Amino acid sequence: MASITIRNLDDETKQLLRERAARHGRSMEEEVRHMLRHATGAPASSATAEQPAIAAPPAGALSGKRILLVITGGIAAYKSLDLIRRLRERGAGVRPVMTEASKHFISTLAVGALAADRVFDDLFSREDEQDVGHIRLAREADLVLIAPASADFIGKMALGIANDLASTILLAASCPVLIAPAMNPSMWRHPAVRRNVETVRRDGVRLIGPMRGEMAESGEAGLGRMAEPLEIAAAAEALLDDGPKPLTGRRAIVTSGPTHEPIDPVRYIANRSSGKQGHAIAAALARLGADVTLISGPVAISDPGNVTTIQVESAREMLAAVEGQLPADIAVMVAAVADWRAAGQADEKIKKQPGEAPPPLLLTENPDILKTVGHHEKRPALVVGFAAETQNLEDNARAKLQRKGADWIVANDVSPDTGIMGGDHNRVRIVSQSGIEDWPRMDKQSVADRLALAIAKSFEDINASGS
Ligand SMILES: Cc1cc2nc3c(=O)[nH]c(=O)nc-3n(C[C@H](O)[C@H](O)[C@H](O)COP(=O)(O)O)c2cc1C
Numbered sequence: 001m002a003s004i005t006i007r008n009l010d011d012e013t014k015q016l017l018r019e020r021a022a023r024h025g026r027s028m029e030e031e032v033r034h035m036l037r038h039a040t041g042a043p044a045s046s047a048t049a050e051q052p053a054i055a056a057p058p059a060g061a062l063s064g065k066r067i068l069l070v071i072t073g074g075i076a077a078y079k080s081l082d083l084i085r086r087l088r089e090r091g092a093g094v095r096p097v098m099t100e101a102s103k104h105f106i107s108t109l110a111v112g113a114l115a116a117d118r119v120f121d122d123l124f125s126r127e128d129e130q131d132v133g134h135i136r137l138a139r140e141a142d143l144v145l146i147a148p149a150s151a152d153f154i155g156k157m158a159l160g161i162a163n164d165l166a167s168t169i170l171l172a173a174s175c176p177v178l179i180a181p182a183m184n185p186s187m188w189r190h191p192a193v194r195r196n197v198e199t200v201r202r203d204g205v206r207l208i209g210p211m212r213g214e215m216a217e218s219g220e221a222g223l224g225r226m227a228e229p230l231e232i233a234a235a236a237e238a239l240l241d242d243g244p245k246p247l248t249g250r251r252a253i254v255t256s257g258p259t260h261e262p263i264d265p266v267r268y269i270a271n272r273s274s275g276k277q278g279h280a281i282a283a284a285l286a287r288l289g290a291d292v293t294l295i296s297g298p299v300a301i302s303d304p305g306n307v308t309t310i311q312v313e314s315a316r317e318m319l320a321a322v323e324g325q326l327p328a329d330i331a332v333m334v335a336a337v338a339d340w341r342a343a344g345q346a347d348e349k350i351k352k353q354p355g356e357a358p359p360p361l362l363l364t365e366n367p368d369i370l371k372t373v374g375h376h377e378k379r380p381a382l383v384v385g386f387a388a389e390t391q392n393l394e395d396n397a398r399a400k401l402q403r404k405g406a407d408w409i410v411a412n413d414v415s416p417d418t419g420i421m422g423g424d425h426n427r428v429r430i431v432s433q434s435g436i437e438d439w440p441r442m443d444k445q446s447v448a449d450r451l452a453l454a455i456a457k458s459f460e461d462i463n464a465s466g467s
Contacts, residue, residue, distance in 0.1 A: 061241035062233070063091030068141035068173075070166045071111065073101020075216045076148040076182035076226035081106060083147055083229040084114040090233060095137065097121065097166050099153065123165040134165055138172035143240055148182035148226045151193050157205065158196035176239050177205045178305060180232050184215060185222025201308065208235035208305035227302050235305025238287055245289025246456035251328040252290040253380070254282040254307075255335035255369065257297035259315045263361065264346035271336050275299030277386075277426060278334030280448035282307045288452050290330065295321045297335055315341065315366035322369055326378040330455060333370045334386045334410075341366050374405025382458060383407050384451075387431075388414040397431040408432045410451065430454070 009017065017031060067087055071080045084094050094115040098108060108119040123134060138144075146153065146166075153167070157179075162168040170177065179200070187193055188210060201207065209227030214220070227235070256278020260268040275296055282294040283304035292307040295318055303309040310325075312318045315337045322331070343362035350359060370385040385406040387397045390413065397411035409431040427441040430451075439450065 060090055061237045061243070062087060065092045065142040065240055066095065066140060067092045067236065068095050068097060068137060068144045068169065069115070070097045070099070070144065070146040070149075070153075070169070071102040071106070072099045072146060072148055072150040072153040072166065073104060074148040074150045074182045074226070075105060077102050077105035078216075079226055079229055080147055081110055081114055083232055084111065086229045086233040087145075087236065088115075090237065092236075093117075095120070095141070097137070097169060099150075099164060099166050101150070101152070120165060123168055134168045135172045137165075138169045138174075141173060141175050143175055143236055144170060144173050144177045145180075145232070145236055146177070147180035147232055149179035151181075151183045151187045151190075151196075154179065154181060154193065154200060155196045157203075158199040178208060178232075178236055178239055179205055180208050180226050181210045181224075182226030183210070183224050185220065185224040188222075188224040206235070206239060206305050207303055207309075208232050209302040211302040212300040227305075231302065232305075238283070238304075238306040241287065245287075246460065247285060247330075247452075248289035250290045250330060250459065251325075252282075252285045252292045252330035252332065253295065253322055253325045253328045254278055254285065254292060254332045255295045255297075255318060255322065255337075256282065257299040258336050259297045259318055259338045259366075260313045261315065261338045261341035261366070262313075262345045263342045264348065264350045266349050269338055269341065270298075271338065273297070273299075273336035273388075274423075275301055276424065277444045277447065278332075279304055280444050281332055281334055281451055284445075284448040284452035285330070285332070285455065288456050293325050293328075295325070295335070297337075314338075315369065319367045319369045319372060322373060323376075326373075326376060326380070328380045329459070330382045330384075331373050331380040332384045332451075332455075333373065335369070336386075336388060337369055338366055340364060368404070370406060371404045379405070382455060384455070385409050387411040390415045394429065394431065394436060397429065401431055401433070 069080065069084065069087070071077050084096070087094050095117050096111045096115045096119045098111060098119050098121045100121070103121070108121065112119045120137060125133065156167045157170060160171060162171045181188070181197070197207070208231060209225070210223060211225045211227055212223045213225045215222070215225060257275035258271045258273040260270050262268045278296070279294065279299070279301055282292050283306060286292045286304065286306040294304065294307045294309045296309055296311055297318065298313060310321045312321050318335060318337060340363035343364040373379065374383050383406045385400065385404055387400050387409050389396050389411060393411050393413050397409045400406070401409045411429045411431055412426055424443055425441055426444050426447045428439050428447055430437040430439065439447070
């Protein structure tokens with residue numbers, strides 16, 4: 001086919017073409033080819049590597065939903081361009097709002113072309129505000145998604161400041177709000193940011209991320225990186241999923257990750273738990289409609305977007321957080337809680353003394369969180385514990401079931417050659433009073449989905465028996 005010179009088209013045609021191409025995820029040239037093929041009845045050629053075919057959007061929870069995407073001023077704004085595509089692939093309409101700062105990082109042209117909508121950026125726009133545009137924008141959204149959400153913008157949200165279009169829309173919005181924070185790890189750790197994040201969480205705002213990893217701008221690493229566009233799209237999908245849900249009205253507590261038991265201000269006792277299984281279970285229960293609080297030890301993965309996450313460090317902090325969340329209907333205790341902690345935590349870093357033997361490390365027992373919950377006066381109707389074992393898996397799991405007062409024990413073999421601890425797959429056995437179910441090896445997400453379904457089923461059975 002002959003080459004097509006787009007730049008010879010007049011501006012208005014070019015703009016229409018740009019929008020149409022962005023809508024279909026094609027380059028402008030490919031869009032013209034597609035239109036010509038369609039007009040002449042020529043068969044569609046197979047996609048090339050440069051012009052990939054776009055699959056029809058799946059009919060998921062985002063299909064037909066209107067997302068108001070607020071882009072704020074952070075380096076991660078470049079990922080918002082891909083996010084727009086991911087949301088639109090899933091059938092959502094994306095209306096972009098940009099803060100002044102964000103325009104230093106990406107252009108309104110790129111955002112508008114990918115969203116196939118104009119970019120809204122001016123609170124005092126004469127055209128838009130004739131019909132009080134900021135209120136209309138808020139009302140016409142099914143979800144306000146802020147990605148990236150800068151420290152500055154989260155601070156404004158926490159205080160209710162409304163001094164630009166994006167922040168003013170937020171005060172007028174009554175739909176769900178999801179934010180994907182992105183900032184340098186030291187900013188994320190700052191007490192002011194911690195306070196603001198807690199405040200917006202309490203106001204009902206959902207968070208996805210931030211993630212731990214390398215920062216785009218500085219070669220630094222830590223907690224602060226924006227979640228990936230696919231993860232953000234999945235969190236938006238989960239938030240807007242209004243299909244029938246078997247666990248609606250049930251409260252669940254899930255623990256996840258390791259605990260860190262301090263020896264002195266810089267050293268601690270830990271284990272290799274990644275939190276992947278616990279986090280996946282929390283998200284799977286929430287997808288089935290449960291109101292989930294995830295209590296997580298220190299992990300390198302992001303918080304699921306559809307649950308409330310409380311971060312803790314030690315076993316004692318985890319127990320206090322769990323008890324603070326009772327009563328609940330379901331407790332799934334996945335965290336690999338340290339059995340012991342240092343008998344006394346040194347206030348100062350323990351110094352190595354030349355010529356002296358290493359100091360003894362005296363241990364004392366940690367509280368048993370599963371056992372406490374299993375025998376609690378506010379015991380949830382269903383208590384599920386995890387047993388990570390390297391030997392006598394079934395016998396140990398059966399004994400644990402009795403000792404801890406649990407209804408089910410999910411037993412897994414975490415011997416190093418299984419690759420389960422920290423890996424992406426799991427092979428579990430579900431031990432209950434009625435026997436043992438052996439599940440095949442599958443990814444942790446699938447284990448989570450299957451366990452969440454089994455939990456939902458057990459509540460159906462409870463309802464059916466009228467108890
Ligand atoms: C190069 C550069 C990168 C920045 N990256 C971030 C960032 O990732 N996260 C953040 O919260 N602020 C970041 N900032 C600071 C914000 O741009 C600044 O706080 C701004 O006022 C945010 O405005 P907004 O929240 O209205 O968009 C960065 C600034 C510069 C100059």
